Amino acid sequence: IGYVQKANEADITRMTEIELKAVNESLESAAGKARAAAVRRLYRHPAMRVGKSGIEAYGEVELKGEPGKIRMLQNAAGRVIDRLPSDDLAGKPGAEIVLSIDAELQNYAISRFGAEAGSVVMIDVDSGDVVCMMSTPAPDPNAFVSGIGSTLFKSLQTDERNPLYHKAYDGVYPPGSTFKTIVAAAALESGAMSPEETVHCSGKAWYYNRFYNCWRPQGHGNVNLHQGLQKSCDCYFYRAAEKTGIEAIADVAKRFGLGHRYELGITGGKIGSVPNDAWKRKVIGEQWYAGDTISAAIGQGYVTATPFQLAVMCARIAGGEKTPDPHLIVSGMKVPDNTITPMGQFKPGVIEAVRSGMFGVTSEPGGTAYSYLQGGSVDPKGELPAPYTNAHMAGKSGTAQVRVILASERNSRGEAIK
Template sequence: MRRSPADTAQSARKISRRALFLGGSQLAFMGILGLRMRYMQVDQADEFRLLAEENRVKFRLLPPARGLIYDRNGAVIAENEQTFRIVIRKEDASELDQVLVELERLIGLPLEEQERVRAELKKAGPSAPVTIADRLSWEAFSSVSANGPALPGVTPEVGLSRHYPLHEDFAHVVGYVGPVSDYDLSKMDNIDPLYRIPKFQIGKSGAESRLEDVLRGKAGSLRVEQNAYGRIIRELDRHEGEPGVNLQLTLDRNMQNFVQARLAGESASAVIMDVETGDILAAGSTPAFDPNLFVRGISSAAYNELLENDHRPLPSKSVQGAYPPGSTFKMVTAMAALEAGVVTPEDTVRCLGHTEIGGRRFHCWKRAGHGNVNLVGSLRHSCDVYYYEMAQRAGIENIAEMGRKLGLGLRYDLPLPGINSGLMPDKQWKLENRGAEWVVGDSLNAAIGQGFVLATPMQLAVMTARLATNREILPRMIKSIDGVEQHILGGAPLGLNENMLRSVRQGMFEVINSNRGTAFSARIEDDTTKMAGKTGTAQVRSAVVNNNNVPWIERDHALFVAFAPYNAPRYAVSVVVEHGGGGSSVAAPIARDLMLYALHGAVPPLAAYPSSQRNTIRERFKAMPLRDLDGDETTRGRA
């Protein structure tokens, strides 16, 4: 049946509308597609270019060079040495198993190290480097570099690591660095991105720890182009970081070495101080340890050996060790009584060998007694009974006030962690800390440096310097920071009666230079370098027993403090030998050697010693392991 013209026309109109709609739809789609392509290729070109570059351009942090540490004369005591290592990042570790097998073949990477790498990669961020091996030899490093195509993702790096050329000598002062641990991070509020770099070294003890912020420096940055295998093709951009500042300490490397060598074999500490500036020239503590062991990663066996050593090699005894000062405290009691006006230098006290208080006897070290003694005689003979009497006359409050004025019971601002403030007790302290009233017996014990009184070797050196100068000497360990000299703090007059101080100094002089003094055998023969000092023997047990009849750990501590030259003081010295026995027989000879070294700037001449002792001194110096200027052990004792 034929269609009518009307039907044909209507059908044509429908087809035209459909074609127009379809064509319009196609045109709109093409327009949208074109606009989208323009948006992506023009408007978002930079963003997509960046996304593409991120597949081949990597950003790296550049660890800064750690600041160096020098002694007072410019000798390096903490430096940075070049090291070779290889690292890998999680985002480049797609063929880790193959890489580790190849490294085991090339450099002998142990299985336990391979497991460590796997564990660290699991915890690390995508771009954080994980150290596969550190401190490689040049041969091993070259082998890895030459086999780069077979080690996708592995990057050889040349870095810096801390090194201590003088080994044990400055272990307790300078300290050491080590890799950042989770414990370190847990103590930080604002974590420097550098700390996220595995094996990044931070200060762990000593000045390295206390001055971490200035020694560390600031990170730099590096942009590199990598290929599909993670190998670096070229360096695109580098911004060097800021190295840490350099520090110069007040300590003298040769004097420090002499102190460590002289104290060798003892559990002991000694401090040498310049009485004019407060500069610490040496702060020894023995036994010591090699800080380089910690930098490289000390073994558990070696660390446990240090922990279990009863001579305690890890703490710095010069500032962390607090001891009863014994008779070295008697100058404090004497000055307290003199300043309080309850005694004059000429007044005498009769010593019968003991004092009885409330039915209890307080004995003098000399059971037969010293007879009548005045101030100078009480120091010369170290008479306890004289100071028992001074304690009753002056009272603990005056004694405690004088102790603090002379530097005891104070915590000094030094670049060392864990500084002990010691203890200068009074009535209020005992009430708050022991819940009991102060009694007369407490005062008598305190008067001779026993009971609750505690002092560090550093504090005893400060006390001696203040007695020698009548000035508020403060200890200083930092000489300059990045070449800028640091201010000398303190030094104001103490305001003590100079006539009274002169009598105390005279007593200290006779301790060493009178043939009846307790340290006469430790005298110096040269009239221009005569020394004044005080012996001390601090009990560590209540029973009075000969030190030779008890185990080492129960023996008395031996102490000695001194300044010299007597007529024009330049240096103060304090020595504490743990469980050493007698201050006169053990600590005083050490202090004399240290003082003479400071005065002469070298191993002391034999002429400074009594002729009867010179052969013994000669042999002692010959046996002392001193370092030469390169840090190697040698013997520089004089014949």
């Protein structure tokens, strides 16, 4: 939601420009000057506050409404002696902006994290409603309204859990193994691999004059696409990415929702990076190398995404091409976002294969999240109403490496020494 605070000169200038643009007036015209003076007067009032972040800032114009006036009768000495009828000069209340957030679900997610740092995003696949979007820990927005104290602000700035930063929307991270869903879809969509084709995993694979390790030092043996996703086999996806190529992978990543800053009606938001040759030449200043594709295969290297983008990815995999675009504002304010890449239609069987692999992750023995989720059941006692009775969940685990682990930091089995 954000917070409000007393307006500074930069805020007053910004709101003056917005107000003039809304009524199509120039600061040089008489009407524009009068409007600008009224805006400055309003925001300099001791009791007036302006939105500084979140929806409070994005929707400032809609939320503040229009100030009213009161007719007062004064005598010759300027003393107010009566208050006259002023109904025709009454102010107009601001818009009632309704969010899609489920407050109970949001609070539950926050409580589950306790003092830990993290974020949760949940999107209703049928409606596109963002029903949960939290980042923890987070400061009390009321602390900013009258000006936050320097001691408290410094403690927030130096807290290693980054409470001043919305991890779900502003946090850009390597997606790690969650990106394997994209590589799998790209391999099938491009025809580079079939679902039945197997790759042998011995725990490491040799590409371009060096070994790339699988997270499981002893390897996974022969795995197909379903097993590759279920067991999150790195060696399978090294091979899949090599055969598919970065251009096809980048195309599917965008179709799945990565590489776009979603306009939700709040401040902030990051694009992340969906790298390919053109991206690397522009951003890094050098060509794309084959080894870069191997790193991208497991969501490392130059690939980055926000938790919100990964939620969109999961929603599109679950809902298919008809999945509505995500939104946070249900009513009260229009929030256009016309540059979202559509998912489009995939070849028959592609999305189904990815869904099946994700089901294997959580709900089949051997899946990387199977033991944590007690077999993937969200209704082990069969207590939920239809169609959720005995329902299971699907997903993709992922742990991103943020730096190279040197040989000297690994044990004899290739595992990182803690």
